[in-house]
Amino acid sequence: xxxxxxxxxxxxxxxxxxxxxxxEISPQSFQFLTGPSGAGKTTLMRxxxxxxxxxxxxxxxxxxxxxxxxxxxxxxxxRRFGVVFQDFRLLDHLTTYENVAxxxxxxxxxxxxxxxxxxxxxxxxxxxxxxxxLPPVLSGGEKQRAAIARALIVxxxxxxxxxxxxxxxxxxxxxxxxxxxxxxxxxxAVVVAxxxxxxxDQFDSARRLVISNGRLQVYD
Amino acid sequence: MTDFWKxxxxxxxxxxxxxxxxxxxxxxxxxxxxxxVPADSIAGRALVTVIVIMTFLASFVTGxxxxxxxxxxxxxxxxxxxxTIQIRPAAGRDIEAEVKTAAALARAAAGVANVKIFGKxxxxxxLEPWLGTGLDLGELPVPRLxxxxxxxxxxxxxxxxxxxxxxxVSAASLDDHxxxxxxxxxxxxxxxxxxxxxxxxxxxxxxxxxxxxxxGAMAGNKVILDVLHFxxxxxxxxxxxxxRHFFRLGLxxxxxxxxxxxAAFFAFEGLAAxxxxxxxxDQIEIxxxxxxxxxxxxxxxxLIGAGIALLTGIVSRIIVFRHLRGLD
Numbered sequence: 001x002x003x004x005x006x007x008x009x010x011x012x013x014x015x016x017x018x019x020x021x022x023x024e025i026s027p028q029s030f031q032f033l034t035g036p037s038g039a040g041k042t043t044l045m046r047x048x049x050x051x052x053x054x055x056x057x058x059x060x061x062x063x064x065x066x067x068x069x070x071x072x073x074x075x076x077x078x079r080r081f082g083v084v085f086q087d088f089r090l091l092d093h094l095t096t097y098e099n100v101a102x103x104x105x106x107x108x109x110x111x112x113x114x115x116x117x118x119x120x121x122x123x124x125x126x127x128x129x130x131x132x133x134l135p136p137v138l139s140g141g142e143k144q145r146a147a148i149a150r151a152l153i154v155x156x157x158x159x160x161x162x163x164x165x166x167x168x169x170x171x172x173x174x175x176x177x178x179x180x181x182x183x184x185x186x187x188x189a190v191v192v193a194x195x196x197x198x199x200x201d202q203f204d205s206a207r208r209l210v211i212s213n214g215r216l217q218v219y220d
Numbered sequence: 221m222t223d224f225w226k227x228x229x230x231x232x233x234x235x236x237x238x239x240x241x242x243x244x245x246x247x248x249x250x251x252x253x254x255x256x257v258p259a260d261s262i263a264g265r266a267l268v269t270v271i272v273i274m275t276f277l278a279s280f281v282t283g284x285x286x287x288x289x290x291x292x293x294x295x296x297x298x299x300x301x302x303x304t305i306q307i308r309p310a311a312g313r314d315i316e317a318e319v320k321t322a323a324a325l326a327r328a329a330a331g332v333a334n335v336k337i338f339g340k341x342x343x344x345x346x347l348e349p350w351l352g353t354g355l356d357l358g359e360l361p362v363p364r365l366x367x368x369x370x371x372x373x374x375x376x377x378x379x380x381x382x383x384x385x386x387x388x389v390s391a392a393s394l395d396d397h398x399x400x401x402x403x404x405x406x407x408x409x410x411x412x413x414x415x416x417x418x419x420x421x422x423x424x425x426x427x428x429x430x431x432x433x434x435x436g437a438m439a440g441n442k443v444i445l446d447v448l449h450f451x452x453x454x455x456x457x458x459x460x461x462x463x464r465h466f467f468r469l470g471l472x473x474x475x476x477x478x479x480x481x482x483a484a485f486f487a488f489e490g491l492a493a494x495x496x497x498x499x500x501x502d503q504i505e506i507x508x509x510x511x512x513x514x515x516x517x518x519x520x521x522x523l524i525g526a527g528i529a530l531l532t533g534i535v536s537r538i539i540v541f542r543h544l545r546g547l548d
Binding site: 071072075076078079081083085089091093094095098102103105106107108111131150154197 | 253254256258297444445446447448450451452453454455457
C-alpha cells in the first residue's frame, strides 16, 4: 500500500531531517508511529500524503511511484486517504455537518446523495446533536470526533491520524482508539502518530514505527 | 391544545424548530453547501468598496463618452444635411442677379430639398454678434449666403454643382462643411480614445486590486487550502470556489457602482431639464443634447457592471491557479 525505500529529506541546504527511511504499510495493518516531539513524525506523515517530496529515495503509494505522479493523480490518490490532523483543522465557518461532508463535496457529489450517510456517521461518533453548530462552539473532544468523522466519511483505504488523542482526556482517548481498531477490523489500514506510551501499551499487538534522530526503527 | 392549533402552520414550524434543536432531522434545517471561502470579511468589504468606486468611475466616464458621441452625431447629421453657397460682392457686378443664378443652379441639382436665400438684412444680422447693433453696414461688402438643404430625390453631385457655380457665378463658393465635420469627427475620436484610456486604466487598477485581494484571501485562508488539498480537492475545484467568492463580491460592488452611476445620470438629466430654459441650460443642451443617455447608454453602463463582476471572477481564478501551481 505504502512503501518507502531509503528515503531522505532535507529542507533547503540544511541537514537531513529524515535519513534512510525504509518501511512498508500493508493493507488492513495497524501501526503506531512514535518518537519524541520534533523527531519528524508529522514530516513523515506529510511524505506519505505526498504533500512533501523526498530529496532522495523511493516512495510508492498504492503501487504507484510518487515521483512520477502528476497533480491530478496525487489528488486522486489523496481521496483514498483519510487524515486526522493534530489541530483538527475544521473550517470554522462551516457547520459540523458541512465539515464532515467536505471530502464528498470536493468529489463533486450532490448533497442529497450523501446527506443520510453523513448524518448516520455523525450519529455514530456521537455528534448527531451537534451537526448544526460551528466548530468554535464544540468542545475539544467533539472537534476531535468531527475531524475523525471527516476522515472516515470517504471509507479510506489508509487512515493517517496525527496525535488524535493529544487533546482529549484518557477515557475519550481510549474510545477513539477503539474506534480506530474497529475501523481497522473493517479493512482500513491505520497509522496513528503519537508519543503517548501508555496508550500504545494498551494496544500491544500493534506494530510500532519509532522515529528518532531522523532514523526509523520498525518493531513488528 | 386543540386539534386546530396542532394542524396550524405555527405548530408545524415549532415542530420543525424542535427537531432542529434535537439534531434528528437530516432534511430541511441542515445548512449545506455554504461557500468554502468565508463570505464576509474586512478585506472582502474593502474590496467591494474599491469595486463600487471603480465601477462608478468606469460607468460615469463611459456615460459621458456616450453623451458626447450622440451629441456629435446630432451635430454631424444637422451639418451634413446642409450646404452653404457664399457669394462675395465685387465691384461692377450685380450681386442680386448672381444670388438668383446661384439659387437656380442649386434648385436644379438633384438631391436638393430646399434652397433658402439669406437676404441682405439677414446677412447683416449674422454679423451683429461680432460688430454690434446700430451700425450702418450698407457700405461694407457683406457676402450673401444661400442655404442648400439636402434630401430631395437623387444624390447631389457636389463637384458638379461647384463646377457649375464657378462657371456661371465666379464670385460664388460652395461650402459643404467637410472641414467642420472632419474636425468634429477628429474631436469625437480623441474623446472616445480618452474615454477608452480612462476605462482601461480603471479596469487595470481594478484587476490589480482583485489580484492583491485574492492573494490576501489565499494567505488568510491557508488552513482552508491545506484542508481542501488533503481531502482530495482538485485545483480546479479550489479555483472555482475562490472565483465564485470573488464573482459574488464583484457582482455586489458592480451593482452598487452601476446604481450610483445611473442615479447620477438620472439626477443630471433632471437637473438639465429643470435648467433647460436658462441661458446656461441652453449651452448645456447645445453641447450634450438633452443630457439623456437613452436605452443604449444605460445598457452599456449595465454591461460594464456585468463585465467588471466577470473580470473580478476571472482575475481571481487566474491568481488562484498561479498560486496553486507555485505550491507544487
